Amino acid sequence: PQVIQLSDYQAPSYWVDETSLCVQIFDEYTDVQARLKMRANSDRPTGSPIVLQGVDLTLQALSIDGVAVANYEVQGEDLIIPAPAATTFEVQSRVRIYPRTNTSLEGLYVSGGMYCTQCEAEGFRKITYYPDRPDVLSVFTTRIEAPKSFKTLLSNGNPVASGELDADRHMAEWHDPFPKPSYLFALVAGDLVDVRDTFVTCTGRTIDLRIYVEPHNRHKTAFALSSLKKSMTWDETVYGREYDLDIFMIVAVDHFNMGAMENKGLNIFNSACVLADPETTTDDGFERIEAIVAHEYFHNWSGNRVTCRDWFQLSLKEGFTVFRDAEFTADTHARAVKRMDDVTLLRTSQFAEDAGPMAHPVRPSSYIEINNFYTLTVYEKGAEVVRMLHSLLGADRFRQATDLYFDRFDGQAVTTDDFVTCMADVSGLDLTQFKRWYDQAGTPRLKVEGHYNAAQQTFSLMFEQFCPATPGQPEKLPFHMPVKLGLMGKHSGAELMFSTDHPGYDATLQTFSLRKANDTLVLRGVTEDAVPSLLRDFSAPVVLSYPYTVEDLRHLVRHDSNAFNRWDAMQTLATRVLLSAVRGAAEADGLKTVLTDAVRDVLVDDTLDHAVKARLLRLPSQAYLAEQYTPVDPVALDKVHTDIRRDLGQSLAAEWQVLYGQTQPEAAYVFEHQQVARRALHRVALSYLIAGDHTAWHLAAELYQQADNMTDQSAALQLWGEVANEAWDEAMNGFYQRWQDDAQMAEQWLSIRATVPRIRVPEIRRLTEHPGFSWTNPNRVRSVIGGFAMRNPVAFHADQGAGYRFLADAIIQLNSLNPQIAARLCTPFTYWRRYTPEIQDAMQTELQRIVAVEALSKDVYEVVSKSLV
Ligand code: B3K
Numbered sequence: 001p002q003v004i005q006l007s008d009y010q011a012p013s014y015w016v017d018e019t020s021l022c023v024q025i026f027d028e029y030t031d032v033q034a035r036l037k038m039r040a041n042s043d044r045p046t047g048s049p050i051v052l053q054g055v056d057l058t059l060q061a062l063s064i065d066g067v068a069v070a071n072y073e074v075q076g077e078d079l080i081i082p083a084p085a086a087t088t089f090e091v092q093s094r095v096r097i098y099p100r101t102n103t104s105l106e107g108l109y110v111s112g113g114m115y116c117t118q119c120e121a122e123g124f125r126k127i128t129y130y131p132d133r134p135d136v137l138s139v140f141t142t143r144i145e146a147p148k149s150f151k152t153l154l155s156n157g158n159p160v161a162s163g164e165l166d167a168d169r170h171m172a173e174w175h176d177p178f179p180k181p182s183y184l185f186a187l188v189a190g191d192l193v194d195v196r197d198t199f200v201t202c203t204g205r206t207i208d209l210r211i212y213v214e215p216h217n218r219h220k221t222a223f224a225l226s227s228l229k230k231s232m233t234w235d236e237t238v239y240g241r242e243y244d245l246d247i248f249m250i251v252a253v254d255h256f257n258m259g260a261m262e263n264k265g266l267n268i269f270n271s272a273c274v275l276a277d278p279e280t281t282t283d284d285g286f287e288r289i290e291a292i293v294a295h296e297y298f299h300n301w302s303g304n305r306v307t308c309r310d311w312f313q314l315s316l317k318e319g320f321t322v323f324r325d326a327e328f329t330a331d332t333h334a335r336a337v338k339r340m341d342d343v344t345l346l347r348t349s350q351f352a353e354d355a356g357p358m359a360h361p362v363r364p365s366s367y368i369e370i371n372n373f374y375t376l377t378v379y380e381k382g383a384e385v386v387r388m389l390h391s392l393l394g395a396d397r398f399r400q401a402t403d404l405y406f407d408r409f410d411g412q413a414v415t416t417d418d419f420v421t422c423m424a425d426v427s428g429l430d431l432t433q434f435k436r437w438y439d440q441a442g443t444p445r446l447k448v449e450g451h452y453n454a455a456q457q458t459f460s461l462m463f464e465q466f467c468p469a470t471p472g473q474p475e476k477l478p479f480h481m482p483v484k485l486g487l488m489g490k491h492s493g494a495e496l497m498f499s500t501d502h503p504g505y506d507a508t509l510q511t512f513s514l515r516k517a518n519d520t521l522v523l524r525g526v527t528e529d530a531v532p533s534l535l536r537d538f539s540a541p542v543v544l545s546y547p548y549t550v551e552d553l554r555h556l557v558r559h560d561s562n563a564f565n566r567w568d569a570m571q572t573l574a575t576r577v578l579l580s581a582v583r584g585a586a587e588a589d590g591l592k593t594v595l596t597d598a599v600r601d602v603l604v605d606d607t608l609d610h611a612v613k614a615r616l617l618r619l620p621s622q623a624y625l626a627e628q629y630t631p632v633d634p635v636a637l638d639k640v641h642t643d644i645r646r647d648l649g650q651s652l653a654a655e656w657q658v659l660y661g662q663t664q665p666e667a668a669y670v671f672e673h674q675q676v677a678r679r680a681l682h683r684v685a686l687s688y689l690i691a692g693d694h695t696a697w698h699l700a701a702e703l704y705q706q707a708d709n710m711t712d713q714s715a716a717l718q719l720w721g722e723v724a725n726e727a728w729d730e731a732m733n734g735f736y737q738r739w740q741d742d743a744q745m746a747e748q749w750l751s752i753r754a755t756v757p758r759i760r761v762p763e764i765r766r767l768t769e770h771p772g773f774s775w776t777n778p779n780r781v782r783s784v785i786g787g788f789a790m791r792n793p794v795a796f797h798a799d800q801g802a803g804y805r806f807l808a809d810a811i812i813q814l815n816s817l818n819p820q821i822a823a824r825l826c827t828p829f830t831y832w833r834r835y836t837p838e839i840q841d842a843m844q845t846e847l848q849r850i851v852a853v854e855a856l857s858k859d860v861y862e863v864v865s866k867s868l869v
């Protein structure tokens, strides 16, 4: 397959000023007529051929200004037409497509009887011939004709016409005045109900808000609607961004490759990421839905009004929008807690990606299949890069810079460089070196040492940074890193004052800008020896090391004025203890005692917020620990993890019991911070009680039976599932009987089954034959195959590679049905080199079996071949 390079980018030879589509839906097929008003780009050589993309289209007619075109050529996905004499002309085409058999869920497809589209990144070419690239912006008019059984006919923009065609068919026409690239096109035809609301913008315009769902989901729309209004208000207040069209629509569909899509004025959501009610949605579910609704809404400015020049710039919209949605959640829930959760995800999964064979910069420089680059690096690390700009500029200048960005580039397709230029123009900072964050892959290492000089009253911090090699990038240049820091007095436990003459330190922001590979920061006026608190709020996405003693870490857990760093110190301490046990180190036993003491301190501390306390008490996950050393033996790691949890469960049994009792529900379920935090802590206590004594499963059974909400019920089933017994099977069967007709609950049920530690391949195979499972529904695949291979390490790695064979079989099967999903499921195999030799052999064998498959999709080929290099 062809490798696409950023360095080959060329502006398009033709613009498409206006696009008119007529989409005629018939039972077996759909016909699409397109009229493209094109104009030669005067910046490009004249006489260039017209190049349109198309995939799986049956071309029925093609003309330019009414004259049939016969001398076109087809090269792969490109349709090449010799240059017309005129500089402006209209290309007319008619194609036939088959949405019913489209299982890739890209382009126009059918999900549970409704027609819907997914065009990002390159799905529009499965609908019609088009210059399917994000730098071609066009004004769309879309006419849909369909049988009347499809009551709802939607597209982007405003409705302009609708009516009957004959006794059986009707039509609707939509017009979107904002020029947009083809990836933001959307169309929906279905038998849907809408739930309506309105929002009055900051300038007094009334926006019509609608959520379209299948009739049986009507009761699950209220939360998304209120999240939408909350997001609209936040974007006006914090970024000064007002919504632009008169109507904003959300549609829920059951078959969807990812979470949701920000199509202009017509967001399409995976039903699991928008439908909610307290009976079936967990606290985490509510938080995720709110964040995704916000994220897609925020794209209206960061993505739609200002879009990407090419797909290498994907993080321009995704990194920025993830940063925006994270700040929205931080502002409206609990800031430090949100940061802990995001940093956990980054360290566990993005750092792994950055250290593996698919490592790529936030702005990649090449790809085979762009869908493989909707990654944690582009999204989450991209958001960290924007966060660093926010830290370096401070909130006020950052806002001025985003105002400038939206103003300067409104209606344009631009680059990450353009974004950074706005930051530099407003602040006067030289961000040339900073831009390396966009170009260099890999997680930088930051080594710091400290020295206190009592006579001089100075505390010196010696910094050293380096970044490991990544594929194609053997050597790296130093990064410009904001290091937010403070000093905690060793004696007083207080935040110490200091001054410094280092020009890289900004006292207002309490942030040191490290630019060199090595540098020393001398802090003066320090009246006592100190434990430095470094990288506060995780001010840069790096791996920090400082020679802290366990006493230093405990000191920070107790005293650090930065809540995030208190938690971080606890994580560092627990990681140290777990890893020493994995190594079988001599000091392991002593360290376990230290951990028990530290956990007890937290347990009995009544001043801590419950959400923070729950996170302080949770051990780092096995996935996170597996990132910290090689070679990993997942079964041995699971044993150590289980043993330490059991020890903590037993030695603090009385305390866990008290905590469990104190966190019992007091009122009926509501999704609000105090309750969410209490439930989280209740779960942590229960998990330690069961880890310490398996007979405590009856507490989980009680919780399951008595709870008035899905948060407690699903947690209870999961914890209870760790203890094999018949009562659990019965409860699970009852759950399925009760909820099988609710898609979100059926997925939840499959996922709980697939993640119980004792499950093995024969049972997982049986689960794929269960009526609740479907190979063509990505949510079901993620629940079962993803649950087993990505969220159940002990089961996946058991039985000498049986799990790997099962996963490879699933990938091969999905390769022809849905390449995007197949490629995602390859992730566990990409880390094969981190494991012990036997595991490496077994995984490598499966990778080779996959790469030998005939008709392998570009998606799977790219991931597997890069993993084998
Ligand atoms: N922009 C979409 C993701 C599209 C994925 C294409 N494979 C959702 C989002 O990030 O908001």
Ligand code: ZN
Binding pocket: 295, 299, 317, 318, 321
């Ligand atoms: Zn996004």
